[in-house]
Amino acid sequence: MYVAVKGGEKAIKSSLKLLEKKRKETGTKSIEINQIKEQLSFAVDRVINEGSLYDKDLSALAIKQSQGDLVEAIFLLRAYRTTLERYAYSTAIDTSKIIIKRRISASFKDIPGGQILGPTFDYSHRLLDFSLMKEDEINSYENINNQEPKNKEFPSVIDYLNNENLLEQEINNLNDNPFDVTRDPMKFPASRDQWMQILARGDEGFLLGLSYSAIRGFGSKGTHPFVGEIKYGIVDIFISPDELGFEICIGEIEISECQMIDQFAGNKNTPPQFTRGYGLTFGYNERKSMAISIVDRALKSEGYGEEIKFPIQDQEFVLYHADNVEAQGFVTHLKLPHYVDFQGELNLIRKLRNEILQGKKL
Amino acid sequence: MSEIQRKDWISILSKTETIDLKNCIENINYTKDYKIIYGPNVGSIMIRARLGGNGDPYNLGEATLTKCVIKLEEGTTGYSYHLGRDKIRAEYAAVLDALMQDNNYYSKLQSMILDLKDKINKKENHIINESNSSKVDFFTLVRGDG
Numbered sequence: 001m002y003v004a005v006k007g008g009e010k011a012i013k014s015s016l017k018l019l020e021k022k023r024k025e026t027g028t029k030s031i032e033i034n035q036i037k038e039q040l041s042f043a044v045d046r047v048i049n050e051g052s053l054y055d056k057d058l059s060a061l062a063i064k065q066s067q068g069d070l071v072e073a074i075f076l077l078r079a080y081r082t083t084l085e086r087y088a089y090s091t092a093i094d095t096s097k098i099i100i101k102r103r104i105s106a107s108f109k110d111i112p113g114g115q116i117l118g119p120t121f122d123y124s125h126r127l128l129d130f131s132l133m134k135e136d137e138i139n140s141y142e143n144i145n146n147q148e149p150k151n152k153e154f155p156s157v158i159d160y161l162n163n164e165n166l167l168e169q170e171i172n173n174l175n176d177n178p179f180d181v182t183r184d185p186m187k188f189p190a191s192r193d194q195w196m197q198i199l200a201r202g203d204e205g206f207l208l209g210l211s212y213s214a215i216r217g218f219g220s221k222g223t224h225p226f227v228g229e230i231k232y233g234i235v236d237i238f239i240s241p242d243e244l245g246f247e248i249c250i251g252e253i254e255i256s257e258c259q260m261i262d263q264f265a266g267n268k269n270t271p272p273q274f275t276r277g278y279g280l281t282f283g284y285n286e287r288k289s290m291a292i293s294i295v296d297r298a299l300k301s302e303g304y305g306e307e308i309k310f311p312i313q314d315q316e317f318v319l320y321h322a323d324n325v326e327a328q329g330f331v332t333h334l335k336l337p338h339y340v341d342f343q344g345e346l347n348l349i350r351k352l353r354n355e356i357l358q359g360k361k362l
Numbered sequence: 363m364s365e366i367q368r369k370d371w372i373s374i375l376s377k378t379e380t381i382d383l384k385n386c387i388e389n390i391n392y393t394k395d396y397k398i399i400y401g402p403n404v405g406s407i408m409i410r411a412r413l414g415g416n417g418d419p420y421n422l423g424e425a426t427l428t429k430c431v432i433k434l435e436e437g438t439t440g441y442s443y444h445l446g447r448d449k450i451r452a453e454y455a456a457v458l459d460a461l462m463q464d465n466n467y468y469s470k471l472q473s474m475i476l477d478l479k480d481k482i483n484k485k486e487n488h489i490i491n492e493s494n495s496s497k498v499d500f501f502t503l504v505r506g507d508g
Binding site for chain 1: 423424429485488493
């Protein structure tokens with residue numbers, strides 16, 4: 001139990017000053033928001049996901065303010081989010097209508113539209129580039145080619161398997177009022193819409209660790225999942241405002257999507273087939289979208305009648321611990337004054353020791 | 363010149379930068395007063411996606427959204443909803459939405475809006491062409507006799 005304390009106003013003021021000073025110790029140039037947005041774009045994209053608010057400017061601001069502590073930046077963005085009036089719900093994103101920046105499949109070699117590597121660290125040598133130590137100016141790329149491309153269509157790769165009925169179909173219950181963790185209390189057993197929202201804003205490290213555990217053997221099948229398709233690109237966002245009475249586009253956002261294919265041995269009602277795990281994130285967040293897809297598949301275990309024996313399959317374990325704002329809040333509250341509680345514990349230990357040392361209990 | 367539906371010009375305006383929106387209004391010399399009915403205010407929108415990509419909808423996360431409603435002296439009401447927090451941009455877009463509904467202004471603005479559409483298309487083409495430059499043909503090396 002935590003008992004409130006009072007006092008320390010002056011010390012707190014001074015502490016905040018020291019924190020601000022830490023940012024400008026030797027008086028280097030202030031980083032511009034645009035510089036963070038462009039040159040630290042992966043950090044920005046992580047913060048919009050876990051902050052659960054797509055606004056790259058504010059994400060960059062939060063990163064600047066938190067001095068690069070991304071969990072703190074996420075907290076700032078979440079706090080800001082709560083101040084906003086919600087105007088609308090979007091029409092569900094159609095990820096097949098995407099302006100492609102990257103698209104690969106590890107399951108099929110020849111796919112319509114082709115495999116497009118896009119900007120990726122995958123084939124870099126992971127050697128430190130010392131030239132960046134003294135990079136003076138950044139010249140933007142001027143090579144513009146806006147000719148009509150031969151192909152703009154990138155059909156869903158896993159539809160191949162659908163054609164042969166080798167792949168589980170998505171169920172369409174026409175549920176148009178999905179769970180919303182910002183409004184609804186957590187409930188168990190959780191439905192898939194509930195866990196997909198929580199995973200989307202969940203901590204990347206936690207989800208990565210969980211998905212790693214599953215493919216190392218602490219998962220539903222212990223088998224090797226296959227990347228059906230990974231996409232990164234830009235999609236339009238639509239809403240249907242009441243006052244207009246028709247659907248309009250309100251802008252575009254970047255997303256990363258992963259379709260993971262996994263085995264299923266089949267049961268009385270279903271012959272063996274492939275099952276799917278799905279991951280979707282804001283921005284360029286491929287690693288996280290892959291992790292989500294593996295966790296999604298594991299959380300579906302119960303629905304397939306698979307034995308639940310590993311942490312990643314346990315809904316309460318995964319969903320209650322994926323949120324890093326909650327996790328850091330609970331873990332770090334331990335550093336706040338607990339003097340009264342600890343005094344109680346001290347007295348108890350003293351009493352027990354005295355009893356034992358004086359031989360009363362022996 | 364092709365006709366532009368309201369749905370389409372709203373979409374075009376939503377992807378156009380502030381400076382280009384401003385230029386459109388200046389180019390037709392619209393100097394009359396308009397009344398701001400709402401905003402421009404920043405709120406949020408919950409963005410939805412589909413389970414597995416094509417199943418039931420779920421809530422992916424929110425985005426900032428700026429809303430503005432204006433009324434021209436002539437009486438036409440214009441709306442804008444834009445992702446992000448650019449209030450000036452939202453106001454210009456609402457004004458342009460109203461002007462486009464007025465036949466007089468529509469004829470003056472039509473070609474400009476089509477130019478904006480062209481600009482958006484070219485930008486999209488550029489992104490796709492750039493992506494396509496990294497298109498790869500993987501080939502499989504067969505092991506053993508296989």
